[in-house]
Amino acid sequence: MTTTAEAPIADAPSGGDVPLIELKAVGKSYGNIIALKDINLRVGAGQVTGVLGDNGAGKSTLIKIIAGLHQPTEGELLVDGKPMTFHSPKDALANGIATVYQDLAVVALMPVWRNFFLGQELRKKGILRSLDTNAMRATTISELHKMGIDLPDVDAPIGSLSGGQRQCVAIARAVFFGARVLILDEPTAALGVKQSGVVLRYITAAKEQGFGVIFITHNPHHAHMVGDHFVLLNRGRQKLDCTYDEIDLEHLTQEMAGGNELEALSHELGRKL
Amino acid sequence: MTTQADLDLGTHKVITDERVKEQNRLQRLLIRPEMGALVGAIGIFIFFAIVAPPFRSPEALATVLYASSTIGIMAVAVGLLMIGGEFDLSAGVAVTTSALAASMLSYNLHLNMWVGAALALCVSLAVGFLNGFLVMKTKIPSFLITLSSFLMLTGINLAVTKLVTGQVASSNISDIQGFGSANYFFAHTFNIFGIGVRITVFWWILFTLVATYVLFKTRIGNWIFAVGGNLESARAVGVPVNKVKIGLFMFVGFAAWFVGMHVLFSFNTVQSGQGVGNEFLYIIAAVIGGCLLTGGYGTAIGTLIGAFIFGMTNQGIVYAGWNPDWFKFFLGAMLLFAVIANNAFRNYASKK
Amino acid sequence: MKFRSVPQEGGADAPSVRRNRLPLAIGALLTAAALAACSSTGGKPADTGGAGGGGGGVNTPRVTIAMVTHEAPGDTFWDLIRKGAEAAAQKDNIDLKYSANKEGPEQGNLLQNAVDSKVAGIVTTLATPDALKPAVANAVSAGIPVIAFNSGINQWKDMGVLEYFGQDETLAGETAGKRLAAEGAKNVICVIQEQGSVALEARCAGVKAGMAGGTVTNLNVTGTDLPSVESTIGAKLQQDPSIDYIVTLGAPIALTAVKAVGNTGSKAKVGTFDTNAALVAAVKDGSVQWAIDQQPYLQGYLAVDSMWLYLNNKNVIGGGQAVLTGPSFIDKTNIDSVAKLAEAGTR
Numbered sequence: 001m002t003t004t005a006e007a008p009i010a011d012a013p014s015g016g017d018v019p020l021i022e023l024k025a026v027g028k029s030y031g032n033i034i035a036l037k038d039i040n041l042r043v044g045a046g047q048v049t050g051v052l053g054d055n056g057a058g059k060s061t062l063i064k065i066i067a068g069l070h071q072p073t074e075g076e077l078l079v080d081g082k083p084m085t086f087h088s089p090k091d092a093l094a095n096g097i098a099t100v101y102q103d104l105a106v107v108a109l110m111p112v113w114r115n116f117f118l119g120q121e122l123r124k125k126g127i128l129r130s131l132d133t134n135a136m137r138a139t140t141i142s143e144l145h146k147m148g149i150d151l152p153d154v155d156a157p158i159g160s161l162s163g164g165q166r167q168c169v170a171i172a173r174a175v176f177f178g179a180r181v182l183i184l185d186e187p188t189a190a191l192g193v194k195q196s197g198v199v200l201r202y203i204t205a206a207k208e209q210g211f212g213v214i215f216i217t218h219n220p221h222h223a224h225m226v227g228d229h230f231v232l233l234n235r236g237r238q239k240l241d242c243t244y245d246e247i248d249l250e251h252l253t254q255e256m257a258g259g260n261e262l263e264a265l266s267h268e269l270g271r272k273l
Numbered sequence: 274m275t276t277q278a279d280l281d282l283g284t285h286k287v288i289t290d291e292r293v294k295e296q297n298r299l300q301r302l303l304i305r306p307e308m309g310a311l312v313g314a315i316g317i318f319i320f321f322a323i324v325a326p327p328f329r330s331p332e333a334l335a336t337v338l339y340a341s342s343t344i345g346i347m348a349v350a351v352g353l354l355m356i357g358g359e360f361d362l363s364a365g366v367a368v369t370t371s372a373l374a375a376s377m378l379s380y381n382l383h384l385n386m387w388v389g390a391a392l393a394l395c396v397s398l399a400v401g402f403l404n405g406f407l408v409m410k411t412k413i414p415s416f417l418i419t420l421s422s423f424l425m426l427t428g429i430n431l432a433v434t435k436l437v438t439g440q441v442a443s444s445n446i447s448d449i450q451g452f453g454s455a456n457y458f459f460a461h462t463f464n465i466f467g468i469g470v471r472i473t474v475f476w477w478i479l480f481t482l483v484a485t486y487v488l489f490k491t492r493i494g495n496w497i498f499a500v501g502g503n504l505e506s507a508r509a510v511g512v513p514v515n516k517v518k519i520g521l522f523m524f525v526g527f528a529a530w531f532v533g534m535h536v537l538f539s540f541n542t543v544q545s546g547q548g549v550g551n552e553f554l555y556i557i558a559a560v561i562g563g564c565l566l567t568g569g570y571g572t573a574i575g576t577l578i579g580a581f582i583f584g585m586t587n588q589g590i591v592y593a594g595w596n597p598d599w600f601k602f603f604l605g606a607m608l609l610f611a612v613i614a615n616n617a618f619r620n621y622a623s624k625k
Numbered sequence: 626m627k628f629r630s631v632p633q634e635g636g637a638d639a640p641s642v643r644r645n646r647l648p649l650a651i652g653a654l655l656t657a658a659a660l661a662a663c664s665s666t667g668g669k670p671a672d673t674g675g676a677g678g679g680g681g682g683v684n685t686p687r688v689t690i691a692m693v694t695h696e697a698p699g700d701t702f703w704d705l706i707r708k709g710a711e712a713a714a715q716k717d718n719i720d721l722k723y724s725a726n727k728e729g730p731e732q733g734n735l736l737q738n739a740v741d742s743k744v745a746g747i748v749t750t751l752a753t754p755d756a757l758k759p760a761v762a763n764a765v766s767a768g769i770p771v772i773a774f775n776s777g778i779n780q781w782k783d784m785g786v787l788e789y790f791g792q793d794e795t796l797a798g799e800t801a802g803k804r805l806a807a808e809g810a811k812n813v814i815c816v817i818q819e820q821g822s823v824a825l826e827a828r829c830a831g832v833k834a835g836m837a838g839g840t841v842t843n844l845n846v847t848g849t850d851l852p853s854v855e856s857t858i859g860a861k862l863q864q865d866p867s868i869d870y871i872v873t874l875g876a877p878i879a880l881t882a883v884k885a886v887g888n889t890g891s892k893a894k895v896g897t898f899d900t901n902a903a904l905v906a907a908v909k910d911g912s913v914q915w916a917i918d919q920q921p922y923l924q925g926y927l928a929v930d931s932m933w934l935y936l937n938n939k940n941v942i943g944g945g946q947a948v949l950t951g952p953s954f955i956d957k958t959n960i961d962s963v964a965k966l967a968e969a970g971t972r
Binding site: 330439451540597 | 661669700704817851855856889903
Binding site: 089090093099101103104105106107108109110114117118119120121123128129130131133 | 486491492495505506508509510565569
């Protein structure tokens with residue numbers, strides 16, 4: 001597997017970089033309600049695309065489309081340059097797209113190793129096909145180790161771990177099961193500074209290993225720390241689509257906070273921005 | 274489903290494995306849900322052994338085990354369903370439905386009893402499937418769906434029996450072919466050192482062991498825990514939640530069939546009003562045994578202990594010769610004691 | 626990183642040879658199964674004989690009569706009452722509306738329904754007289770004749786009810802107690818299958834009174850769970866090996882008690898209230914000593930037929946007194962004469 005961003009990962013007839021995932025003019029409507037319209041997004045191997053936006057901007061809907069929970073009503077979704085339709089999360093998973101949801105899709109009462117292998121349990125050969133619990137425990141410990149987490153007890157219920165640890169287990173799970181693209185849905189939203197640092201370091205490590213990462217957040221500081229591309233959503237429309245070099249943190253924050261509207265408001269209220 | 278992780282196994286057998294397991298083994302054993310139930314069971318056993326001399330005899334143990342087994346077999350299935358996050362309030366009368374179906378089909382169509390039993394199995398599995406399907410399709414809580422099926426089955430039991438036989442009890446089937454062998458399979462009494470032990474006791478233990486294996490050593494078991502612990506998470510990672518839940522309801526149907534066959538071959542004629550009220554006993558046995566009412570946690574061995582506690586309490590009160598008017602009160606009080614002991618022990622063990 | 630491989634659904638194509646043979650094999654299997662499936666013994670008798678048919682010999686106008694009882698659903702005893710009532714209804718050109726609820730207040734509601742429906746007459750049981758008083762009073766003041774049967778032997782007159790058919794549970798109990806004493810029973814258990822049932826408690830109280838000497842202990846069991854009944858009676862027999870008689874208050878419970886006696890090797894005898902078809906064999910072979918018969922078929926029949934007589938001819942049976950339909954004993958001495966009838970489901 002490639003470890004740098006530059007090396008192409010797919011044999012595209014055109015040569016050069018084919019993005020792992022691309023959204024072209026994607027839209028989603030529920031009856032009269034337009035949740036998303038005309039969204040363009042690109043994720044390449046070894047790159048982090050930050051998807052920013054306030055609450056209600058449409059980030060969740062966008063993520064669910066890429067993850068296979070919804071189908072877009074307009075536009076197309078391309079994987080490795082080929083148009084695709086995902087009918088269920090399984091289709092997305094089969095194409096190497098792993099989503100780590102805000103609620104982490106873990107079962108709080110179950111041990112860490114059972115959660116890690118949920119849906120993809122290892123079984124021994126033989127008639128009974130019983131679970132290979134030894135291998136699952138050992139593999140869980142080692143995979144977490146690889147990403148810098150030292151969990152002494154993988155039999156503890158995952159609900160007893162801290163928020164940051166749980167995030168990392170969920171991400172490690174996605175990584176292990178052959179994801180090429182990681183979609184992280186507001187991973188730092190509920191975390192403190194130190195734990196957010198753990199997650200951000202993890203994202204950087206994943207990026208360096210050649211994964212494509214879609215990083216959804218409403219925190220421009222976090223996005224700016226790890227992102228290569230930025231996409232800003234506002235009420236279902238795309239307000240921003242630029243690379244790291246094209247924007248600085250201050251402008252990014254300003255765009256997020258309301259951009260032109262905020263400037264107009266400050267004039268109205270007679271206060272400096 | 275294959276995973277490429279098979280290849281990584283060679284490098285992933287870490288030595289730290291054993292060391293990690295040992296550290297918390299004892300503590301984990303102590304806070305297992307069954308331990309608390311076991312403590313309660315031992316407590317009640319000692320209590321009745323002191324208070325009721327007849328309780329100490331091996332014949333009494335055989336009686337208690339039989340009483341526990343007819344509740345216990347259903348409790349395994351209902352407990353598994355509870356771990357999977359659902360209730361089945363129709364389980365009590367489903368037993369009677371199955372027995373009536375086998376009896377009336379064989380009697381009126383002149384079928385071999387085993388064929389009648391097989392048809393009754395189809396009926397029971399269909400009822401289970403229907404319960405599960407309705408729950409998953411309508412997303413209405415299983416408590417309500419199975420409450421409706423409970424009422425419908427109760428009515429069907431009475432009305433169909435009256436329609437077919439003209440009475441409220443099914444007809445005599447003891448002279449139908451296949452009765453003898455079926456009687457042996459479902460209702461035999463073994464003579465062990467002079468004490469009569471019913472075959473249901475052995476079936477009960479067998480079902481519990483099989484359920485334990487499925488829960489902890491198979492993929493489906495992992496899915497059952499997941500589906501009960503957090504349905505949406507399980508769905509998101511690709512667990513086939515509908516199949517798992519419907520399968521659990523159908524397993525309750527299977528257990529209802531088994532106990533129904535025991536009742537049929539043991540008592541020959543089936544009273545159509547039987548079974549009402551038992552559904553709560555199954556749930557009680559599962560809860561005493563450590564199954565969380567909200568799902569996602571529990572064991573089959575726990576339901577075995579819970580059913581045993583119920584059997585001991587039920588019969589122990591009789592052995593103790595207490596005033597029969599207070600029977601239900603004593604039963605409730607002892608069960609309360611068992612549940613509190615279970616809870617207290619679990620809290621104590623998890624704080625250590 | 627490698628991908629997770631897309632799962633391949635297993636199963637190569639079945640060779641065409643196998644495909645051709647498969648339906649044949651299935652067909653053969655089904656035929657064999659069908660042949661083995663049938664039972665040559667037992668089952669429903671081929672000739673059911675003349676049940677019903679003909680009858681209805683009156684030419685009086687059709688009226689509606691409501692019958693309200695305190696039946697617990699599934700109790701075989703009430704089958705017999707209904708059979709008798711329906712036989713009389715068919716003969717008398719009566720539209721019989723049956724309803725029941727074992728809870729007193731609920732039975733009162735059903736009675737009130739009948740009053741509101743302005744039926745021609747009401748026949749009812751009075752197991753919980755106080756709960757039924759208001760509805761019966763309404764019926765009487767509305768001019769609807771009320772006849773009572775089966776229970777309420779001490780209360781019916783004061784409630785304005787015209788006639789009473791049945792035995793009294795207390796009376797039946799005392800008769801049973803006297804017989805037990807005559808047979809030399811010293812330690813009796815009285816098995817109550819439905820805790821709190823007025824009728825059942827009255828029976829056991831009567832047994833106690835009728836026994837005079839000796840001990841009578843009540844035993845509560847869960848009548849809706851026969852395996853549990855078997856275990857509980859067995860446990861009681863083990864607890865007190867000196868028990869020499871078990872009195873049950875329903876035929877299915879009696880048969881279960883016989884099983885419990887067999888399980889524990891006890892020497893206790895079994896006597897019961899009420900009969901059913903399956904009990905006949907038990908009385909014949911001696912595993913049940915006697916059954917007290919209050920002739921439920923007769924009660925149902927008389928209740929409906931007497932209402933017809935009253936409505937059409939203002940006849941009143943009993944001269945202001947209760948008309949007793951029992952108790953009588955069915956035991957080895959007279960089982961043969963009633964055996965066939967019991968098996969047919971009318972005794």
